[in-house]
Amino acid sequence: MFKNTISNLGRIRQVMEVLVRYGFEDVVTSTALRRLVPQGRRVSWQHAEKTVFDTNRWERIRLIIEELGPTFIKLAQALSNRPDLLPEALIDEFEKLQSDVPPFPVVMARRLIEEELGRPISEVFSEFDDVTLGSASIGQVHKARLLTGEEVVVKVQRPGVQEKVRTDLSLLRELVRLTAGFLRKQGLSNPQDIVDAFERSMTKELDYTSEARSMDQFRKLYADYETFYVPKPYREFSTSKILIIEFVSGCKISNKPQLLEWGLDPAKVAETGMDIYLTQIFEFGVFHADPHPGNVLVRPDGTIVLIDFGMVGKLTKQQKYAFAGVFIGMARQDARSMALNFRRLALHADIPDMRRFEADLNDLIEDFTVLDVKEMSMSDLADRLQVIIYDYKLQVPGAVFLILRALVILEGIGKVLHPSFNTFEFVRPYGARIIAEQYSPENLMSEAQYTGVQLLSLLSTLPTDVRQIMRKISRGDLRVKVELGGYQPLLRKADQLVSRTIIALLAVAFLLFSGLSLMGRYSSEMAYHRGIPMLTWFSLGVTGFLLLVLVIMGLKKEQRERD
Numbered sequence: 001m002f003k004n005t006i007s008n009l010g011r012i013r014q015v016m017e018v019l020v021r022y023g024f025e026d027v028v029t030s031t032a033l034r035r036l037v038p039q040g041r042r043v044s045w046q047h048a049e050k051t052v053f054d055t056n057r058w059e060r061i062r063l064i065i066e067e068l069g070p071t072f073i074k075l076a077q078a079l080s081n082r083p084d085l086l087p088e089a090l091i092d093e094f095e096k097l098q099s100d101v102p103p104f105p106v107v108m109a110r111r112l113i114e115e116e117l118g119r120p121i122s123e124v125f126s127e128f129d130d131v132t133l134g135s136a137s138i139g140q141v142h143k144a145r146l147l148t149g150e151e152v153v154v155k156v157q158r159p160g161v162q163e164k165v166r167t168d169l170s171l172l173r174e175l176v177r178l179t180a181g182f183l184r185k186q187g188l189s190n191p192q193d194i195v196d197a198f199e200r201s202m203t204k205e206l207d208y209t210s211e212a213r214s215m216d217q218f219r220k221l222y223a224d225y226e227t228f229y230v231p232k233p234y235r236e237f238s239t240s241k242i243l244i245i246e247f248v249s250g251c252k253i254s255n256k257p258q259l260l261e262w263g264l265d266p267a268k269v270a271e272t273g274m275d276i277y278l279t280q281i282f283e284f285g286v287f288h289a290d291p292h293p294g295n296v297l298v299r300p301d302g303t304i305v306l307i308d309f310g311m312v313g314k315l316t317k318q319q320k321y322a323f324a325g326v327f328i329g330m331a332r333q334d335a336r337s338m339a340l341n342f343r344r345l346a347l348h349a350d351i352p353d354m355r356r357f358e359a360d361l362n363d364l365i366e367d368f369t370v371l372d373v374k375e376m377s378m379s380d381l382a383d384r385l386q387v388i389i390y391d392y393k394l395q396v397p398g399a400v401f402l403i404l405r406a407l408v409i410l411e412g413i414g415k416v417l418h419p420s421f422n423t424f425e426f427v428r429p430y431g432a433r434i435i436a437e438q439y440s441p442e443n444l445m446s447e448a449q450y451t452g453v454q455l456l457s458l459l460s461t462l463p464t465d466v467r468q469i470m471r472k473i474s475r476g477d478l479r480v481k482v483e484l485g486g487y488q489p490l491l492r493k494a495d496q497l498v499s500r501t502i503i504a505l506l507a508v509a510f511l512l513f514s515g516l517s518l519m520g521r522y523s524s525e526m527a528y529h530r531g532i533p534m535l536t537w538f539s540l541g542v543t544g545f546l547l548l549v550l551v552i553m554g555l556k557k558e559q560r561e562r563d
């Protein structure tokens with residue numbers, strides 16, 4: 001750790017100077033950073049140069065980030081999707097951060113491509129356009145043609161960007177370590193986790209082979225869709241630093257005059273775009289996380305094309321159901337269902353006052369139900385939901401914010417194409433379909449299988465655990481820690497839990513017995529015609545009864561929790 005501080009010392013001091021210059025000397029004086037102030041110099045060494053800003057605290061934080069460069073800008077942009085961590089005013093500032101960066105010289109791009117391909121450009125491309133199609137903090141894009149004739153784009157990383165980001169990430173870790181106490185006071189209890197998550201997403205973005213894999217995944221998922229296309233990545237020519245992709249010609253989805261010129265109905269294009277997005281979220285649970293108009297193209301035949309798969313979000317099946325449940329709860333004006341689904345969605349849901357939580361959700365529902373569908377706006381709803389998530393410190397998966405942001409961007413595009421475009425009209429049927437899917441026989445069956453496997457593993461470890469506890473008791477080694485205060489409800493809960501576990505174990509045992517007896521029966525050809533034996537019927541009946549008891553106990557528990 002200390003070694004890291006020394007190796008980053010120059011840059012850390014640079015950061016400290018920037019902090020002081022923008023009026024944040026308290027971050028230096030009240031943290032371990034003060035130990036790094038050069039001997040004989042007071043922390044306010046920059047006061048003479050300190051620019052007096054008329055700007056507020058949040059704006060000055062943005063200016064600091066801009067001055068610190070690309071890694072910090074990327075971090076701030078990623079955090080601008082996390083209203084559960086940062087106040088709204090700071091997020092508004094972070095959204096202003098520009099990612100437009102001038103291109104780097106084409107000779108460097110050519111050199112890197114040749115190094116990565118291991119051969120001259122002319123051995124792979126018949127044409128290579130030196131003018132870039134676009135450039136950002138990580139890389140830039142050139143148009144080219146393969147020797148085989150296909151038109152392609154070549155994404156090339158900025159030379160040294162991987163090393164630069166790695167150094168900045170280590171610096172960031174150091175800064176977070178040195179200012180941990182200060183950050184905690186600002187309400188950020190887990191800054192290292194944030195850096196970890198950021199590092200994971202940056203590592204993916206910096207590896208173009210991961211982007212190529214995402215493109216192939218989407219190409220497979222949408223192979224049968226005629227209205228949606230994902231360009232093909234040429235993986236044989238791609239590495240972590242260069243990515244060759246099929247060139248697609250089309251216009252930005254927001255270019256209404258061009259769509260009209262091609263004879264396309266803009267409202268229909270908006271509808272198709274939204275449908276494609278909602279299938280990603282609610283059907284496949286994997287979605288393109290950055291649908292700004294530059295990344296959504298339309299071909300003259302109306303096909304929607306997505307480019308730039310550097311950031312892809314994912315929801316597990318359970319998260320998908322819970323997310324849909326929040327929307328459906330709202331549509332049905334059922335605050336309780338909304339609250340329960342929020343709790344399912346949160347990673348560490350510790351909502352001390354469920355009644356107040358429900359009341360807040362109810363306020364939101366009431367505010368929205370007085371509106372006509374046409375007046376409802378996704379961005380208003382996203383704002384309200386984000387405030388609730390922030391207030392209750394619900395740690396919902398990052399993908400949820402990416403979805404809300406994507407829906408807001410898509411709504412913006414939809415309104416450009418068709419003024420009365422309404423996101424809710426599209427979301428509702430998807431939500432309803434997902435709820436139906438959740439309770440489909442196949443899903444219930446797979447849930448039951450999952451529970452069965454868990455119970456079996458519990459059964460397999462239980463005897464060992466019990467034996468260990470018994471051994472400890474006989475040796476007089478068993479220590480029980482009891483904390484006084486409010487233990488009665490806990491004991492009651494534990495008692496109920498033990499009863500439910502025993503019933504579940506019995507149900508599994510009877511079910512296994514039924515299965516085994518049937519297997520034995522059907523393995524003999526002669527016995528096949530004798531039908532199902534009485535004993536199997538009996539054990540199936542007992543299993544059914546035990547399951548019924550479990551369901552009733554579960555319902556009662558839910559009822560108790562609601563009350």
Ligand SMILES: Nc1ncnc2c1ncn2[C@@H]1O[C@H](COP(=O)(O)OP(=O)(O)OP(=O)(O)O)[C@@H](O)[C@H]1O
Pocket residue numbers: 099133134135136137138139140141153231245246247248249294295307308309310
């Ligand atoms: N397959 C493609 N066909 C045609 N043009 C493309 C293709 N891929 C990229 N482009 C062009 O290159 C530009 C930059 O591409 P891309 O968005 O993938 O790069 P990026 O470095 O991730 O940029 P940003 O982060 O700004 O979105 C696009 O806006 C588009 O104009």
